[in-house]
Amino acid sequence: MRKDRPLIGETVIFTGTPKSVEVFERVKQYGGKPVSLPLIQVAELKGTTDELRLQACRTYDWLIFTSQSAVAAFGAKMERHGVTSATIPSKIAAVGTRTAEALEKLGFTVEFIPTVFSADVFVKEFKPSETTIRRILFLRGSIAGVTITEELPYAVDEWTVYATERVNDSVDTLIEVVSKEPRVSVLFASPSAVTVFAEEVVPQTGWRGFTIGAIGHVTEQALLKLGAPVHVRPDTYTLMDLVEKLTGRKEG
Incomplete structure (x- = not known):
């Protein structure tokens, strides 16, 4: 096996939907x-009150945005209703550099990102300099946890802008690949x-016979x-870092 191509013969399965082709190319x-x-x-999730909200x-x-999916849904609403970032003077917080990059593409300036890209670290580190914070809005998905809403020491409103649903179309193929391919890695980005x-x-x-990778300690715990x-989990919670961590394991 060539050291610069440690994934030769490895089928790497992404169980989520990557937001870019960069990880595939890597x-x-x-x-x-x-x-x-x-x-x-x-x-x-589209609603009759979207424009008012x-x-x-x-x-x-x-x-507060904790995922690229929330940004994408929010951006779609902005475009549909003719709203631009210039009309929203609120400060912006993002969980993760990819989420921040997606927000910047919409014209926002991200003013806070936690050191670890997870909600539990966010609530510990989010300490704005303002002495008085009146209102915070959490742009969330349908199955988001309660950490942001319940553990921040501020009043937090929620707006559920997207839904997460299970997909069974891939199950048969997954079973076949995991069962038959000699070298398989399965990567998880969410519980x-x-x-x-x-x-x-x-x-x-079963859980054996393939390499398992997880983004984040919450997914790892699940x-x-x-x-x-759990064989690989990167220190930085991105798909690209997970691929790099996997590659380092296969080199060894």
Whole structure:
């Protein structure tokens, strides 16, 4: 095996929907075969009050985004209703550099990112300099946890802008690949994907015989609770860093 192509012969399965092709290209660069078999999908939630809620955003001191999916849904609403970032003077907080980059593409300036890209670290580190914060809005998904809302020492309103749903179309292919391919890595970016995999794939394959990667300690904990080994977890919670961590393991 060539040291500069440690993923030769490795099928790398992404169980979420990557937001860019960069991670696929990186897997190919290292000699691996990237395969997208999403177990969850997200879709914007549209409502009759969307325009009013967009207009109300300007009344909040801070807007909080914890995922690129929330940014994408929010951006779609802005475009549909002719709203620009210039009309929303609120300060912006983002969990993760990719989420921040997506917000910057919409014209926002991100003023806070936690050192670890997770909600539990966010609530510990989010300490704005303002002496008085009146209103905060959390732009969330349908299955987001309560950490942001309940553990910040401020009044936090919520707006659910997208829904997360399970996808069963990939299950049969996943079972076949995991069962038959000699070298497989399965990458998880959320507890939701872990749940679907455990319910639909594991009864046929078990948790052994393939490498398991997780983005973030929350996803890692979800795997461990279900009896799965976690072989790789990057210190920085992005798909690209997970691929790099996987590559480092395969080099060794």
